[in-house]
Amino acid sequence: MEKKIGAYLCKGCGIGEALDFKALEGVVTKEFKKPVKSHECLCGEAGLAVIKADMEAGEVTLPVIGACSPRVMTDRFMFPGMTPIRANLREQVIWSHPAGDEDTQMLGEDVLRMFMTQATKVNSPVPYTEGEFSTTILVVGGGFAGLTAAREAVKAGHDVLLVEKKATLGGHAASWSAIVPSKPPYHDPETNPLPKLIEEVKASSAIRLVTGATVTKTSGMPGKFQVELSDGSSHTVGAIVLATGFRPYDATKLSHLGYGASPDVVTNVEMEAKLSAGKVHTHAGAAPKSVAFIQCAGSRDPNHLPYCSSVCCSVSLKQAIQLTKADPDVMVYVIYEEMRTPGVTEEFYRAAQEAGVIFMKGKASKVEGRHGITVTVADELLQQDVPLGPLDMVVLATGMVPNSTDPDAPAQEYGAELLNADINPYPTEGDYKPAASAPPGGSLLNLQYRQGPHLPMLADGFSDSHYICFPYETRRTGIYACGPVRRPMDMGEAHEDAMGAVLKAIQVIRNAAEGMAVHPRAGDLSYPKINLNACTKCRRCTVECPFGAIDEDEKDYPVVNPTRCRRCGTCMGACPVRTISFDNYTVEMLSSMVKAVNIPDEFDEKPRILIIACENDAYPALDMAGIAGHQYSSFVRILPVRCLGSMSALLISDALSVGYDGVVLMGCKPGDDYQCHFVKGSAMAKERLSKISDTLKSMQLEVERVTMVDASIADSARLPKVIDELVAKIDAVGPNPFKGF
């Protein structure tokens, strides 16, 4: 169907009073030769009726709506057919700039030019829906989280393939004597729910159980993963839930806390085994009369686990209560630095205090003696070393190490440097070649991906991408982590986690089948298309994709796996020959939008600065600045992008060559504590920016003209000031000599 563009301008919310509509309409009719209609209130029934009537009559197929921000009224301005283009005249023009002003009018006209241009460049996306899509969910790991995930997936109507490495189900939790309370009044240890859960899973006909097996190979993409198991079978699954759990920190590394020197210094896991066996006794066989728990044994320690495992405090409380219940005469000490009892577990802490457990705030600095052990406590409250003894037993509360790689052949104990080596967000020159061999260590899924067999991890080794903003999402689309492999957690949290990961898995299965993206561009039908005729096989797209969506074929050409893609466009921004594009998002489109702006000549003293803004954080923050009435320079022109990663360096040289005086990149914070919705998009933009100075020098331009600003969603008050400062700074450099060429 032929694309017919029509513009609709809204006079509501004060836009009509602040801008000269005759001039605005003139931009559409004279410059673009398209029909335009203005209305007092476009989002009202009467206003919508105008657009609908034109669309139904076939006069317009793609409306360009010059009104409020595209972030609001999305449901009102949704019509059958193409998604309307929205020119933001309210938040980013009249609410953030003075009404009736010459510069505000120029800004409004330029905004209209940019989005009219966008309308001429977009095409309706044709989604990827080729072949069969599976709805089966593969759950890897048969511990508490995995079993819960399997049960919940079946409840939601999906078939499950559950793979457990061990011969029996239940994982660590199966052997626990009791669990931390999950129900009010949170005072007493509860019965272990595992036996019942295992029975439920075994009884379910929708769950195919494979025990004593591992995943040997995973290829394909969401909706059509091909999985091979060590028993020789192969399966097609739609999504994967990773619940490989944790292993306790290796206590043999804790000799400074007496482990190994005395048989009566045990770990919390060993104590749990004693409690499960019934009677707790020392190595000599006697019932202990005095026991000390040492918290943070090898945790929150730069030489061991740098993080808090969050459950060890609750577990020690439980074991202490169990010990005092079994024998009221036993003296139980808990030596802690900070008692971390998240949520209602605080009640459990009180229960332990009531039971007579003695809490000492301090650090265990020495553990001496084989029998009659003495723990020297550097007591923070007393400011002195207290020798605590003689003790019959010492329990080390060790933390959790995620099973992000095969626990029998771990890539490393913690830390992601090694596994991230082949996808370093800041590759140095010449680092674009694939690694010679896969990183050491056994992988869990053995992904047949260009970016390697492992799941990327966070700095502490957890398989997650951002545990606050995007929980469960690994950096491999369609693979969702839950339980302690994602972050340290207790069983209550693991239960919720399993459900969350299953919901994510169901979402990807449903969206993939319809060719739609998942979070954060949920519902996007476009996907990257590569014109291989122009491809130079430089591998930037296959290396830079934050989600490993692009593989290489035997001739080194890139191959897109559409359902793995999250549509950030990082590949598009990476491609040096602009040969990667989406149906509705291309470098050419962005470049045309940039060039659509009227650039006044240098004698007008009206500089133009292009802001390339990430539409996840920076763009809404600028909207909010408008809502709050913060004013900023009318010399800026804002170009929203899916992610700063999709910004091609060519866009900057295009902008400067048409006479913009400066370019500002606004995106999320890159680095280890990144806030980028696409993990490393903004890091890639930063990387490209660092290389732009050569381009600027070759154009005889000052490097100060191009800057990058970290922006978060909460920056609405800060950004206007930052913009004004940058405009002043770029203005001081002087006008761009390319103006008027």
Add this chain to the structure above:
Amino acid sequence: MNAISPNPSRAYDLNFARYVYENIDGGERLRMCMQCGACSGSCPIGQQMDHGPRKLFMMIRAGMKEAVLTSNTIWNCVSCYNCVVRCPRKVPITYILHDLANLAVREGFDAAKKADNARFAKAFMWSARKYGRTDERLVTGIYYFSFGLLEGMKRGMGNQKIALNMIKTKRMHLGMPHAIKAKDELQNILAKAQEIQDRHGKGA
């Protein structure tokens, strides 16, 4: 129950905290202490204390029996109950401090014998037992001379002016000490109280 260590000179006694929890008046609530310091912060005479209640309670947990029972904190409490009112965990701090003072006396700590407040308390109790009332002259006399003959005379002379003014304004009388009528009933009450305390002290 682990008995308190028979050797009072031991600096760290693993069982001391448990002993206090189970045998000291109000000690049962002490296990709920969360070391917030509201007690020490609200104590009007905290500056006259070597440790203050919060630290003293932590010392109990650390088993520092001797340090606790020789501390002046247990003697200097004036029972204003500010801390008890403010304690978020409802620890009856005043009771605990007083009973720890009792324990210090029972355990025969030298510091407990020599403490200023212990001497005064002893004189006060002597008068209370004998007359059912406090006789200002005798109580202060016994208190002053507990420091020795010379020191007693010095302190007595130092307060001469106050004593004369008290006599002038009839706040202190001359002549025989006044006594209550039913002294034997008072003896019964005190005997019963002693019996209860002894039983308590043994952890029964």
